[in-house]
Amino acid sequence: MYLSKHQGGNAVSTADHFDPGEAKKWKKDVLEAYLGVTLKRLFATGPDAFEEIYQRLKQFTESLAATEAGNGVTVAQEVPEDAGPQALPQAVLDTVTSLAFAIDAKDHYTQGHSQKVSAYAALIAEAMEMSDAEIDEIRLGAVLHDIGKVGIPEQILNKSGPLNPDEWETMKSHVVFGAKILEPLKPLARIREMVHHHHEYFDGSGYPEALRAEQIPLGARIVAVADAYDTITSDRTYKKGRSAEEALAELERCANAQFDARIVEIFVRVMRQQANPIIEVASLTPSRNS
């Protein structure tokens, strides 16, 4: 991530001294810088890291909105909640995406997970003939699905053995942290729903709200299938990744109980048409193998 010269610290409070025309760009730089510093430190995850990043995102989105209002151009508060990612500055989207990748990178065994889930989810959205904007939204929602893990203490996140019941409850809270961290980014309302509900089960036995069937946002149902497929086919500390065919059979077995059967059916059909049905992260991001 680009780190600007403004990374020094208290420069934020001097925003009003800037020419409003320059201020918007400057604030983007500062946003990147502050969060960039945080990511560069590769913070220990946990409630403190969550709070720090949440407050920064909140502060800077409010700051950007104030600048736009001052310019008399677009008042960000008036952007409808369903406006989608394109209503946000690219720097903000880059920042949350970088955060998701940084969380992935903390665990070699889930490295690339968010990107692969995103690629699988986009395949489903395309097969469902969604619009380009909807597909892009699914793609981003899938990248961000586990962003709330920034709020989970590292000893739980990276524990090699099974989690005890208390640790498991803590781990489950990543969906709530995820929804919370995206709260300041109002145009991402649908993506926030995907993040919040990607562990709901179709039969109502999932979390955090035990939603069932169509009560679960469509994007969350898509991410759930893509997430499970990547988890089954990837190596973990405690297991070897299974084959695409085994994973697809497992998804079919859990259709209706855990997953939306219609989405599983679409995914299975699409994956059986792929020459290589298991996406390698290296093919998505060649530079991340260092």
Ligand SMILES: [Fe+2]
């Ligand atoms: Fe998750």
